[in-house]
Amino acid sequence: MNHLRYLTGGESHGQALVGIIEGVPAGLAIEEDYIAAQLHRRQQGHGRGGRMRIEQDRARILSGVRFGKTLGGPITLQITNRDWSNWETQMAVTGPPPASAAPVEIPRPGHADLAGAIKYGATDIRDILERASARETAMRVALGAIAGRFLEALGVIIASHVVQIHSVRSRFSFLQDRQSYPYPLAEMNQRIDASAVRCCDAQAEQEMITLIDRAKQERDTVGGIFEVAAFNLPAGLGSHVHWDRKLDGRLAAAMMSIPAVKGVEIGAGFMSAASWGSEVHDEIFYTPEQGYYRTTNRAGGLEGGITNGQPLVVRVAKKPISTLMRPLASVNMRTKEAAAAHIERSDVCAVPAASVIGEAIVALVLADAVLEKFGGDAMPEIEERWRAWRKL
Ligand code: EPS
16 A cells, blocks of 8 residues: 555454555545444444444544644544443452453464464454454445545445355355346445345345344354445556555455455356366457457456456455354463453354455455556546546
8 A cells, every 4th residue: 555555453352443545636525424333333233242232433523623624734533432331340450450340361263362362472362353353344444445435436336245154155256247137236336235134135135134044143254255235447457567566465464454354266266276267268259339348258357467347356265253152262371271261242243344344354355456657636637537547
């Protein structure tokens, strides 16, 4: 990330999450309500835990915006944690730990607990888990909403849906030819947003819900796969010339940073490894009216680390959440004795929420790539260059 930089801060049960994003051009219309709508989407999904009933995430804009438009300077955001009022003693910034704040000593397999405690020399795993919590992604969604608003102003549409929960698969994919989408894109997105698991295949949706309920009943958790797509992108974002300029690599790294993500595919990804070359590559056609076009999109809109004008499609595998109400075997880090892993309130399934987070991450990466390609300090300048490029 060179043209758009951002940082987040905050613990899950601390006072607030804070974020700062630098590089957003001047003159972009942005409102707190727009960001709040994205935060609301992240809080939804069948399988979410009790925390989402406490929070009503809303980001306050503290700097960088005047009269509803960006100024070109750093934009600073703050999301207050409502739950803080229940944690003021345990998460106090000053003073010695109170007797009531019993240290967490038994790491959860799969969480950052053990590796983090070893790395940072923590004797209370809470020092690690508070920052490792996926709560942090609320701020990334808020920052991503600004990047998304920038892309939206240029006509880019970013969408996401859940394509798999455990072994239940949706019949639909953004990789399909757009003509064969089950509904027009706008309607598909509405249906996805209205679905409890962000899946517009009604049959799979029901099976996914049943599976999440079963996991909850069995005090287990489930993961899955979601897809994020970006439509109306021009060819030419990213570059083939150096490893760290390749857009597929930048997207994969950013997606991998979402908690619990264990796999990222661009386009047909791992499936293409089991196919012939003639079955994988998207043949090239041309008409003067359409310019270059393809009838398939197995490349997921990226060739050589550069967008090719097709919808960009990233598929992301999220492992099941590592806090199990029926805990796995672990070891007490103080006594070294075998013990059942630490339990605390958590979600059964957060794949639908992760797909909204994925949209934000894709928006941040793409906004950076757009600024890299088109430059400019203020929106009119960028819009003009964008329009001129698309005429080529
Ligand atoms: C989350 C808030 C957390 C968890 C979840 C994501 O709230 P709490 O820990 O208070 O229940 O619901 O965090 C995790 C899954 C995790 O592993 O830490 C959120 O805002 O998304």
